[in-house]
Amino acid sequence: MSVRPHFPGVDVPQQTPRGGAPVGTLQELGPIELGAVVYLRAWCTGGADRGMIARDFALVMGDAAGPMVADFDALMTAVLTNARRPIMRHGLGCSCFCGDESAFANLVAAAAGRDHEEALLFASTLIKGHAAWGAVELALRLGQVFLRLARMPNTAPVPTHSQHNLRYKN
Template sequence: MTSAREKRGGAPVGFIAELDGIEAASVIYLRLWCDGPESQESVWNDFASSLGPAQARKALKSFENLCSLCSKHGRRPLMRHSVNCKCLGSDEACFANFIGTAVTGDRDDSILIATLLVRPDVAPLLASLATEFGLALKRMNLRVPKRMAGKEQTFHTQPAILH
């Protein structure tokens, strides 16, 4: 059974289309990564085609470690919406803001935001990984996918959980 605290993490707070490219991509890649092996292969393909194999491996390793730390040391499981959902859950908004802050080089604020996601002792490492991942996204020059930018509102009452 999902607790009220966990449900808050999935509460819609906005739309993917309202985020900048790096923040939107961070949420979409989080959703894809948590969706299973086929979707993880899609993440790899995106990275490899945009960054080349060597840089893609580094970006993927940073992202994989970031997701693993969130899962192992999270304050609670991160809630997420389905891959094609246009809305943005509160946990996803926090994750997007975290990556966006880390990529700007504001280490203190990114560590502070990381403490909303993981235990405080893990936050500095998470912030470093977020910076690496965010810079890779920046090099990819990403934009919000057209399918996510539509006006149609689709809210899901039972988002999946990042494990």
């Protein structure tokens, strides 16, 4: 447990949990990175939001979507259960993204581009070493679905607020 320093006469603001500070807005992201952030948030939210992932994958992959959805579930489980610390994320409707979401998005984008070393570097920032390569292998298998999703016309709703709803891993 960390102790907050005391500076007499100075109001020290509460620190954002590591990995949760905003680092950019969603509109700055490329289509693969944007998809990765949205699906990370949707998967962690659960329920109908996870159903959205399956529908989107089926839209671009047809009958091959089932194994891709299972691979995405396995990737999320690997990332969250082997995390170096709790993985942070903003709310599904938030227009910005945080450091952890950025690392995950870059992991997925590097894997989609078949850049194994870069993908491993980003995986290693989020998860423990023994599990990093397994997460990269899953992300590499998901590359095709993310590339196809990136080529689809942009019909996704645009977030309308910038509330920083941080969530810890479940």
